[in-house]
Amino acid sequence: MLTNIITKIVGSRNDRILKKLHKVVKQVNQLEADFEALSDAELKAKTVDFQQRVAAGESLDSILAEAFAVVREGSKRVFGMRHFDVQLLGGMVLNNNQIAEMRTGEGKTLTATLPAYLNALTGKGVHIITVNDYLAARDAEWNRELFEFLGLTVGLNVSGMDNMAKRDAYAADVTYGTNNEFGFDYLRDNMAFEPQQRVMRPLYYAVIDEVDSILIDEARTPLIISGPADNSSELYTKINTIIPLLEQQEKEDTEEYTGDGHFTVDEKNKQVLLTENGQIKVEEMLKERGLLSEEDNLFSAANISLLHHINAALRAHTLFEKDVDYIVSD
Structure with missing residues (x-):
């Protein structure tokens, strides 16, 4: 009123x-x-x-x-x-x-x-x-x-x-x-x-x-635009030689437990995670192959693409089976 x-x-x-x-x-x-x-x-x-x-x-x-x-x-x-x-x-x-x-x-x-x-x-x-x-x-x-x-x-x-x-x-x-x-x-x-x-x-x-x-x-409707992608097939090939040298660990590291393996697999969530030993091992092999400088580490901002390739290769080797999850066609 x-x-x-x-x-x-x-x-x-x-x-x-x-x-x-x-x-x-x-x-x-x-x-x-x-x-x-x-x-x-x-x-x-x-x-x-x-x-x-x-x-x-x-x-x-x-x-x-x-x-x-x-x-x-x-x-x-x-x-x-x-x-x-x-x-x-x-x-x-x-x-x-x-x-x-x-x-x-x-x-x-x-x-x-x-x-x-x-x-x-x-x-x-x-x-x-x-x-x-x-x-x-x-x-x-x-x-x-x-x-x-x-x-x-x-x-x-x-x-x-x-x-x-x-x-x-x-x-x-x-x-x-x-x-x-x-x-x-x-x-x-x-x-x-x-x-x-x-x-x-x-x-x-x-x-x-x-x-x-x-x-x-x-x-x-979102506006989506893409640019030319870098040709990373050569990098995938080099990373692919590293993954078979890594050993799987049954469970993740905790404060009470530290395993000897290099990665763990979470099949339910389709994830593969490097352990602390795995990070050290991967960095050593990357430096041996000239893919990582001596003073650098895998988790620096400049190496985000390199880390992506490592994770993608790990998942490809451990989670996906040829002719079941994917097909390669010539």
């Missing part, structure tokens, strides 16, 4: 947020007449002025009303379309890193130009993410004329592009693409051996279309 009374007096949290946003909408509307009087060159020069102010330390929030007014005026001249107040509200919500729900026909594509333009003024790049290549290409071409009219560059990132084309797309002020392509590019960049092999810039700001589909439905 008390909560309802307070809500009626001061409004709900949503009401208070909208009231604050409507004040900014009013500022944008008040600037409309002034910007209508500017020539095309003067309107385009506003972008350079904003970029300089942001570079000098002014916040994006402080120029938001002016920037949105510039985009609205640019859209009127390029498309003959004026951003409605509800679209200005949607643009502010997106700029605040929040979700804006808009009905079909309310102009989501045009709404996205507002926060995209504002955040592109930093020079750090803006990504506009859609669900498929068709929508990415369509929206990029549709909005390219507006962004270029205002002095910004537009890139398109779709599958099948080479590294140079992708790098050019990511270098643009606003880059359109699909969630999968952005995701795979991120994975590929993290697998690159040299900086020049990377295509993306540091991530800064993104607008996601159909956010429920991309962040919920599409997110159920």
Whole structure:
């Protein structure tokens, strides 16, 4: 009861947020007449002025009303379309890193130009993410004329592009693409051996279309990428000569018991474990064969691949039977 009374007096949290946003909408509307009087060159020069102010330390929030007014005026001249107040509200919500729900026909594509333009003024790049290549290409071409009219560059990132084309797309002020392509590019960049092999810039700001589909439905399918594997068949062959020289121990070492064997077998859990004697024996044989340096040990971080090969060979020799658990086919 008390909560309802307070809500009626001061409004709900949503009401208070909208009231604050409507004040900014009013500022944008008040600037409309002034910007209508500017020539095309003067309107385009506003972008350079904003970029300089942001570079000098002014916040994006402080120029938001002016920037949105510039985009609205640019859209009127390029498309003959004026951003409605509800679209200005949607643009502010997106700029605040929040979700804006808009009905079909309310102009989501045009709404996205507002926060995209504002955040592109930093020079750090803006990504506009859609669900498929068709929508990415369509929206990029549709909005390219507006962004270029205002002095910004537009890139398109779709599958099948080479590294140079992708790098050019990511270098643009606003880059359109699909969630999968952005995701795979991120994975590929993290697998690159040299900086020049990377295509993306540091991530800064993104607008996601159909956010429920991309962040919920599409997110159920993981993005998996693989790189070329080292040819380790030679190492397996060398390790294979070591395993037959090891002796099995009936039970694991404990504080009260230390066996003479080199490994124990847990058939229930399909595991084979080296004993302390086994670790010493394996390290000695690895050093004799030049696979391990004298001052090194099998369990150092640099030898994790070597330890994997030892464990795999132990399991192959003790747990798996040819033509029962596996088949070798020429």
